[in-house]
Amino acid sequence: MTTREDAAREAAALGEQLRRHAHLYYVLDAPEVPDAEYDRLFQRLQALEAEYPELRTPDSPTQRVGGAVLPSLAPVRHAVPMLSIQTETDTTAAGAEAFDARVRRELGLKADDPPVQYAAELKFDGLAINLRYEAGVLVLGATRGNGETGEDVTQNLRTIGQIPLRLHGDTVPPVLEVRGEVYMRRDDFEKLNERQREKGEKTFINPRNTAAGAIRQLDPALVAQRPLSFYAYGLGEVQGWDAMPDTHGGVLDALAGFGLPVSDIRTVGEGASALVGFHTLVAAERDALPFDIDGVVYKVNSLALQRQLGFKTREPRWAVAHKYPAQEQVTRLNGIEIQVGRTGKLTPVAKLEPVFVGGTTVSNATLHNLFELRRKDVRVGDDVIVRRAGDVIPEIVGRVPGARAQYVPNFRMPRTCPKCGSQVAREKGGIDHRCTGGISCPAQRKEAILHFAGRRAMDIEGLGDKLVDQLVDGGIVHSLPSLYVLGVAKLAALDRMADKSAANLVAALEKSKKTTLPRFLFALGIRHVGETTAKDLARHFGKLDAIMGHTLEEAATVEQLLEVPDVGPVVAESVHTFFQQPHNREVVEQLRAVGVQWEESEPSARAPKPLAGKTFVITGTLPTLSRDEAKDKLEAAGAKVAGSVSKKTDYVVAGAEAGSKLDKAQALGVTVIDEAGMMAILENGL
Ligand SMILES: NC(=O)c1ccc[n+]([C@@H]2O[C@H](COP(=O)([O-])OP(=O)(O)OC[C@H]3O[C@@H](n4cnc5c(N)ncnc54)[C@H](O)[C@@H]3O)[C@@H](O)[C@H]2O)c1
Numbered sequence: 001m002t003t004r005e006d007a008a009r010e011a012a013a014l015g016e017q018l019r020r021h022a023h024l025y026y027v028l029d030a031p032e033v034p035d036a037e038y039d040r041l042f043q044r045l046q047a048l049e050a051e052y053p054e055l056r057t058p059d060s061p062t063q064r065v066g067g068a069v070l071p072s073l074a075p076v077r078h079a080v081p082m083l084s085i086q087t088e089t090d091t092t093a094a095g096a097e098a099f100d101a102r103v104r105r106e107l108g109l110k111a112d113d114p115p116v117q118y119a120a121e122l123k124f125d126g127l128a129i130n131l132r133y134e135a136g137v138l139v140l141g142a143t144r145g146n147g148e149t150g151e152d153v154t155q156n157l158r159t160i161g162q163i164p165l166r167l168h169g170d171t172v173p174p175v176l177e178v179r180g181e182v183y184m185r186r187d188d189f190e191k192l193n194e195r196q197r198e199k200g201e202k203t204f205i206n207p208r209n210t211a212a213g214a215i216r217q218l219d220p221a222l223v224a225q226r227p228l229s230f231y232a233y234g235l236g237e238v239q240g241w242d243a244m245p246d247t248h249g250g251v252l253d254a255l256a257g258f259g260l261p262v263s264d265i266r267t268v269g270e271g272a273s274a275l276v277g278f279h280t281l282v283a284a285e286r287d288a289l290p291f292d293i294d295g296v297v298y299k300v301n302s303l304a305l306q307r308q309l310g311f312k313t314r315e316p317r318w319a320v321a322h323k324y325p326a327q328e329q330v331t332r333l334n335g336i337e338i339q340v341g342r343t344g345k346l347t348p349v350a351k352l353e354p355v356f357v358g359g360t361t362v363s364n365a366t367l368h369n370l371f372e373l374r375r376k377d378v379r380v381g382d383d384v385i386v387r388r389a390g391d392v393i394p395e396i397v398g399r400v401p402g403a404r405a406q407y408v409p410n411f412r413m414p415r416t417c418p419k420c421g422s423q424v425a426r427e428k429g430g431i432d433h434r435c436t437g438g439i440s441c442p443a444q445r446k447e448a449i450l451h452f453a454g455r456r457a458m459d460i461e462g463l464g465d466k467l468v469d470q471l472v473d474g475g476i477v478h479s480l481p482s483l484y485v486l487g488v489a490k491l492a493a494l495d496r497m498a499d500k501s502a503a504n505l506v507a508a509l510e511k512s513k514k515t516t517l518p519r520f521l522f523a524l525g526i527r528h529v530g531e532t533t534a535k536d537l538a539r540h541f542g543k544l545d546a547i548m549g550h551t552l553e554e555a556a557t558v559e560q561l562l563e564v565p566d567v568g569p570v571v572a573e574s575v576h577t578f579f580q581q582p583h584n585r586e587v588v589e590q591l592r593a594v595g596v597q598w599e600e601s602e603p604s605a606r607a608p609k610p611l612a613g614k615t616f617v618i619t620g621t622l623p624t625l626s627r628d629e630a631k632d633k634l635e636a637a638g639a640k641v642a643g644s645v646s647k648k649t650d651y652v653v654a655g656a657e658a659g660s661k662l663d664k665a666q667a668l669g670v671t672v673i674d675e676a677g678m679m680a681i682l683e684n685g686l
């Protein structure tokens with residue numbers, strides 16, 4: 001049993017904590033704990049005050065709205081105070097029933113009186129804003145502040161495209177204050193954070209705080225860079241609105257008519273059952289919404305009844321917020337594991353004490369990369385904040401500040417891939433750590449096979465996404481070489497695979513064995529080695545063994561790789577590292593052993609380069625060669641092949657139906673030759 005003194009002591013401590021968190025949240029836009037944690041403390045204080053009403057002092061956090069006003073922004077006194085909304089903590093249907101019962105009691109309705117009509121809408125998780133329109137023109141935009149006085153953020157609000165600077169239509173009242181929420185869409189938030197991550201900069205915690213922080217920026221140019229959105233949901237001061245609707249639903253329709261964004265997800269219905277229906281419906285849709293909501297709001301629809309019900313200190317009696325499970329929760333970080341993605345990226349994953357967040361139990365959450373992990377300074381044993389919103393994978397947004405009981409070393413990335421043992425590398429200036437065992441790493445198997453089979457790589461027709469899934473998941477193909485031992489019988493046994501297509505695939509595999517060195521190099525999926533680089537490498541070295549060497553030690557060094565025209569340090573490093581992985585070398589050997597072959601040539605370092613320094617353009621259809629073949633031949637002789645004709649072009653090779661490029665060549669006086677002329681130059685030189 002709590003004694004009065006205990007209760008007073010606890011209430012004082014709670015008040016202090018709540019005031020501190022409210023300051024961090026409302027004034028600094030930098031909360032230290034999730035809302036669920038704040039709400040828990042708040043409800044505890046409310047319960048104590050209910051038991052001992054003398055503890056309910058006027059300055060108690062339960063009696064006040066929002067936070068203080070930033071001194072750097074001009075204060076705005078609200079004509080009509082901006083209040084909070086009472087929260088219904090019971091998230092089941094009972095929450096809506098309790099509200100309906102309260103409203104009926106306060107209106108003095110009897111059991112057999114007709115049901116009250118309600119408007120139900122989303123509770124957007126953003127920042128409350130008051131927009132003042134005079135004669136239809138936006139003259140002032142303010143934050144809620146402490147409810148009585150807010151901050152002038154007009155210039156910042158003007159940067160939000162969805163907020164009309166002038167209202168539409170000729171029924172706009174002389175004075176109209178519109179209340180609504182500035183928020184950030186989830187995809188906009190993700191994109192913003194993705195950009196921050198790429199730049200290695202600090203990421204934002206959640207859309208709500210990002211939006212709130214942006215609106216209270218001093219520099220409108222900075223605000224303009226933040227993708228903010230707006231929804232209107234109510235009114236402030238109104239003067240001279242002759243045709244003012246008499247219901248809340250009607251008001252929202254009118255606001256939409258004036259050109260203000262109003263959410264379509266709302267309803268008007270009778271009694272508690274309509275509210276329960278809406279709550280259930282929105283719960284099912286919540287994850288799919290493009291923005292965060294933390295609940296739904298029920299409002300008595302009739303404005304006359306709203307006036308009759310009136311206000312308490314902090315909130316109207318005619319509205320209630322019915323919440324959903326929180327999207328951020330605190331839990332214990334039990335460990336950090338490394339996950340290897342399809343493309344070889346290593347991601348630190350938090351192993352959590354299971355926690356119910358965003359409607360499901362979460363025990364894993366991403367920490368994105370080593371830099372972010374370090375910046376957030378999370379260590380095993382910490383209390384961390386997990387966020388799970390919509391379909392976005394759960395993530396750790398930070399740790400709950402506080403001292404650690406004992407020293408815990410900083411997390412380190414493994415030096416070798418936990419899946420295949422290949423070396424882990426991070427490019428200079430890059431953020432991500434990657435496994436370098438592309439073709440030999442089980443985590444990257446599917447991606448590697450798809451790339452290998454691609455049209456511009458080994459060109460294995462019929463080996464697509466779904467089939468690769470089937471082959472790998474069924475344990476039939478576990479490496480690139482094992483593709484070449486697939487038999488028709490085994491393939492035909494697969495789902496959705498007919499004998500004919502099985503036979504076709506085997507034939508395509510057989511055909512693909514005869515390839516070219518550039519295609520083969522490209523097919524290996526070495527990071528940063530695209531088609532062009534593969535060609536450059538093949539031309540320069542001529543033979544695969546000149547690049548990979550008979551032994552690890554004989555493989556081309558970074559310096560040797562840097563001699564290839566157009567190959568820079570990042571590419572050279574990547575090729576070198578690839579061939580330093582024993583598993584990768586094995587796969588290449590096995591591919592050769594199953595019969596993959598190509599014609600090797602003299603390294604271009606030694607081969608004559610009669611066309612060096614000359615630029616060719618190929619246009620039209622040549623009689624025997626494809627354009628790619630002609631290009632290869634010219635490039636092998638040292639020529640540069642360009643895509644468009646300019647004064648720098650030396651020759652245009654024109655085939656049938658050559659169009660504007662030929663006209664341009666003639667206009668510029670560039671020599672035009674045909675395929676036979678090109679072959680003569682290749683054979684005899686210029
Ligand atoms: N994490 C922290 O440290 C911390 C600190 C303080 C407050 N908070 C959070 O702030 C919230 C409490 O703040 P509050 O007093 O602003 O109450 P509230 O956010 O629960 O409700 C009032 C607000 O709801 C918004 N709203 C959204 N949709 C609406 C709609 N359709 N109709 C009307 N209003 C709508 C308005 O901005 C309004 O001001 C809680 O969620 C709490 O967890 C968190």
Ligand SMILES: [Zn+2]
Nearest residue numbers: 417420435441
């Ligand atoms: Zn690996």
